[in-house]
Amino acid sequence: MSTTNQSTHHTSTIGSIGTPSRRNTELALLVFAVAIPVFAYANVGLAINEEVPSGLLSYGLGLGLLAGVAHLVVRKFAPYADPLLLPLATLLNGLGLVIIWRLDQSKLLQSIQQAGTAAPRQLLYTALGIALFIVVLIFLKDHRVLQRYTYISMVGALFLLLLPLVPGLGQNIYGAKIWISVAGFSIQPGEFAKIVLAIFFAGYLMVKRDALALASRRFIGLYLPRGRDLGPILVVWFISILILVFETDLGTSLLFFGMFVIMLYVATERTSWIVFGLLMSSVGAVGVASFEPHVQQRVQAWLDPMHEYLLSRQGVGGHSEQAMQALWAFGSGGTLGTGLGQGHSDLIRFAANSDFILATFGEEMGLAGIMAILLIYGLIVERGVRTALAARDPFGKLLAIGLSGAFALQVFVVAGGVMGLIPLTGMTMPFLAYGGSSVIANWALVGILIRISDTARRPAPAPAANPDAEMTQVVRPS
């Protein structure tokens, strides 16, 4: 073996790979993510009206323009951000728009005033959402600024959560009081509370996590926290029970409590919190379901959807036909689906393009399509968790985990509800479903994640040369 070979063999260095900015990857994926909905749009038009829809060009240009502007802003203000978050969110939003437009075409839904002009409005909400996304990226230079507003966020989140209960402002839409009505618009404050609450939990747990993690006794493999450290989880549990009782919405309640438990687990690395969280949420849910009639109806419709459907058809009670109809929609889709625009999910009538939009996806794209959609959601969550792992500061870590955890829980609660795994709730599928609050809030959520990932992936500056280094000569044997 020659000397040079040996020398290179011995002087290898292990260093981190310089993270490239990946903006061109993002652009390529974004073009792909805009092309798929345009193709789907043409497909729906051909299937329903036997012609390429006249709005194809304007719709494609609109979505492309919004995505392009968002991309340019990311390129300028967050050059090292994750390349996948923006294209994934754009694709989901675009597919949602296509399916909402497809349901707009349904004569049945038009006749009962459930749809007709939803797609242009959703495009407007998307534009507002991307505008908020841009505002977040431009004005939030460093996510650590949010840490200063820990307790203001708490007050803000409680205020947002309580808004639907204010008489005159809150709206009771089909049992769930999670809406407010301002100047003719229905707003779901819970969607925004989700983000604000994540900021509060992250700031709070960052300061308190040592006390919550270290002071504990070990008991059959579990670290049991001291009684007084149970305070915060009890308070959050109590608030989520209050949400369940007064707003009668299982989804919102589950989302907030679940988000807190996830962040508590990540902050303290104690499995016992998860055990406690699961116990407390099941006790709470069962307890409330035993006396709250609206929750009871939802549980009945979940346990025996066919019974409820028949009762409702015969006009003798029965509260929800949709749970059963959604299951039929999924069933008639089969593996490969009926094809876009060729299903009959408009028979669900009420909330077909919001809460139950996943049923249309399931029927027209089949199991294969639904799996792809759920994987895309999974990838968004994965990128959020990856951002949290890469973040250097504990606040950024917790915030990224909180936001992606809330996103994952929301997808689970809605998809599980529509598919009959858990009782139905009044929440909507992020990005897919028709609804301004949801689209706008989730674009802001993605904006914050992109901001954190930009900070996390920014390459570390190279260490300066050590002046002593070249003075040391190492004489190596052989």
Place this chain on the structure above:
Amino acid sequence: MSELTLTVMRLGFLAVLWLFVIVAVQVIRSDLFGTRVTQRGARREAARPQQQAARQAPPPQRQQSGGSGRRGRNAPTKLVVTEGTLTGTTVALQGQTITLGRAHDSTIVLDDDYASSRHARIYPDRDGQWIVEDLGSTNGTYLDRNRLTTPTPIAPGAPIRIGKTVIELRK
């Protein structure tokens, strides 16, 4: 519209959707940023083998400055964390005192089991020379390899070690 066209479009749409998912996963795969082994001719890495694994991102071809020639001429302008969980964090030096420790009101909050809550501080004296002072920490603060007992001036590029964290002042 013929049945065949619609079937082709239906399957085509699913194929394109899955292609997108696969491309996205490929991007994730190529995006795994971890460690890589760089071949280089320098000798200092061999001299300190135990630090090789921890040291982050030394650019392969680097001109090493000629020793102690320019010391003290230019004041350092930033503080850089070069090892530990906070690697890559920089703080601009603008004449303010920088506190280091686990306390969450420190300038640099150390997430390090070996650091005390108020571990050390770095401040400029009247001449603008930066001084590091240990604040009675449990495990000590090291400048180069010496444990600090009194406030000590920091030479540019000298590593300050606190637990697993290493900090340097840079121009």
